[in-house]
Amino acid sequence: MGNYNSHYENYYSMLSEKKNINKNAGYYNNTKTKEKPKSSFIVRRVIQELTGCLCLFVVLTSCKYINTPKTQQFYRYSKELVNKNYDFKNIYNSITSKSIETWRNDAENYIDKVKSKLTGTQGIKEKTMGNFANPVEGKIVKKYGESKEGIPHKMEKGIVMEVKVPSEVKSSFQGTVKSVGEDKEVGQYVLISHEDGLETKYSALEEIAVSENQKITKGEVIGKITSDIQDSKGYVFFQLLYMGEEKNPEEYIQFKTE
Template sequence: MGNYNSEYESYYNSLKKNNGARYTPAYNRGFRHSAIERSKGNYWISRITRDLIGVFILFVFVISCKLVVNPKTQEVYNYSKEVLNQNYDYKDLKINYKNIDLKKIQDKITNTIEEIKSKITGNETFDNRIKNEFILPVVGVETSPFGYREDPISKDKKFHAGVDIDAKVDTDVKAAFDGRVKFCGEDKELGKYILIDHGNGIETKYGHLNKILVAKEDAVKKSQIIAKSGNTGKSTGPHLHFELLYMGENKNPDEYFDIARK
């Protein structure tokens, strides 16, 4: 793929799986298989280590709130106890374990940690900040949702990392919030694109653009026109591809924005 993928996708893949894309000759498939298995093992070791460190940090926070008593720390400590003391029907969990959505569980844990952090720092959670402060870059009807779908061109089942919003060519595309342009350029999949870093791990991406009106490292303001929508890259018609990311992980924009549906 283009320069965009070599810079951007490898960056986010390193956050998610610690595994970069490499070219492997056909004659070396056995080595490739073993390398993939090793990579999977390294990923889980890294993931478990990271999660344990997170739990330890959270434990230190809670104990600190217990030792340093004031109204705010007491509120955090009581909230943490409430979370831990929730009753779960483990028999039902065992029976229905096959139907457990691990992604939802992961999101729930993340949200709980976010709420505790919010109580400690006084800052808004990720969910509240997006819902209260961010805007949609264009007004239009959603033509393709977030998640797995049939690729409109290859017909293969692929993960769609954002949402597609119907927009005529040269429709104004606005920045969802204040931030700085992290990347912009052209890629054969997304065509002309922009990635904006809004700080605190929040990023937004805009693809299939016709014109880019900002440059890398530019500071942008909420509602500022940063591009004109188009039909560049791998696209079957004019629209805007919009992504929302938090700590390198794609989030479903439909959960945060009121996007019109067909």
């Protein structure tokens, strides 16, 4: 596969060749519009808020008197949230001290926990942490979001794992091969779609053993890292996506350390 540094640098040199987004595309509509009275906006907003409260009241009241395990669980949990004492000053300080990305991730985690508690099912991280396997036997040499000289931060959304060669690359979980391709900088890759909006991507492969739309089982070999040089090392670039967005694989999968 070649030297790690050269391969690693080749991958990230792709970033500098990315086309810049044309911020000046389109045009601005300078047509003046007639402003609506501020009072009408306030009235509409009050009506919207009251409607929302009424809908919530109807849902909670229905759950209280509809005697099923899930409705009772939803009612108890909602009552617990309402009765809980919140320190709004600490909440405000916590929100303002975090980056937008961190705040968004925390919000997603909270929503996932609430959904899990209300439905009685496992959350996304609970499912992956207990079921998704390591794609290769090796160690992580570049972590998600790790800063390196000359590498744009926004493109550092994945991990690099060092492996002995030859090595097999295996699917972390069952799913369907969404796409197979080759990039001039990162080499060959396989993208697998799993359930619940999860996807895993395996790049820098030297051999691919699967095809598009193929059903894959957990631990099935999808590619290989090979080399003609004895005792050399290879590298796999691994990414995990949830609802189309890159996530830190180490927050979803328990990686083994050597």
